[in-house]
Amino acid sequence: MTDNRTKPEIDAPAGPAPADLAIRDLIVGDGAEAKPGDGVTVHYLGVEYDTGEEFDSSWSRGESIQFPLRGLIQGWQDGIPGMKVGGRRELIIPPHLGYGPAGGHFLGGKTLIFIIDLLQVG
Numbered sequence: 001m002t003d004n005r006t007k008p009e010i011d012a013p014a015g016p017a018p019a020d021l022a023i024r025d026l027i028v029g030d031g032a033e034a035k036p037g038d039g040v041t042v043h044y045l046g047v048e049y050d051t052g053e054e055f056d057s058s059w060s061r062g063e064s065i066q067f068p069l070r071g072l073i074q075g076w077q078d079g080i081p082g083m084k085v086g087g088r089r090e091l092i093i094p095p096h097l098g099y100g101p102a103g104g105h106f107l108g109g110k111t112l113i114f115i116i117d118l119l120q121v122g
Contacts, residue, residue: 007059008045008088008115012052017111022092023079031085032121034069040080041066041120049092049111064119073098080116088117 008026034040043064046056058065069077075093083089091114095101102109 005043005088005117007057008117010045010047010052010090010113010115013049013092013113017049017094018092019094021075021078021094021097022090024090025083025087026090026115027086027088029084029087029118031118033082033084034080034118034121036077036081037068037070038081038121039066039068040118042080043117043119045115047113048107049113055107055112066120075112076114076116079114080118083116083118085118085121088115090115 041064043058044056045054045059047054069080073093075091075097078097079089079091079093093112093114095109095111098110098112099105099107
């Protein structure tokens, strides 16, 4: 699938971060549906909930990335299945579904926002 979308922008969220995974489809795709454990090809943007600062983006590297869902943080494993190719989804991931408590990973203890474009399943 060719992806002619541009890098998404994330508006600063209002209010406290959700305690549980929040999933919101920005664009509903019409292609193959991702299932738990599938391999996926995505473009994504990640920002910290509290600061709005970007910490990672496949867009900034200029290429999509492919990986098995099993190898990702729990918030992605729970948030991508059910998404269809061609879709764009926002995930707000609390620390316990991301990188755990503060002190380990540099994103530990932080709520994260990802915008994910699903390009391919399998």
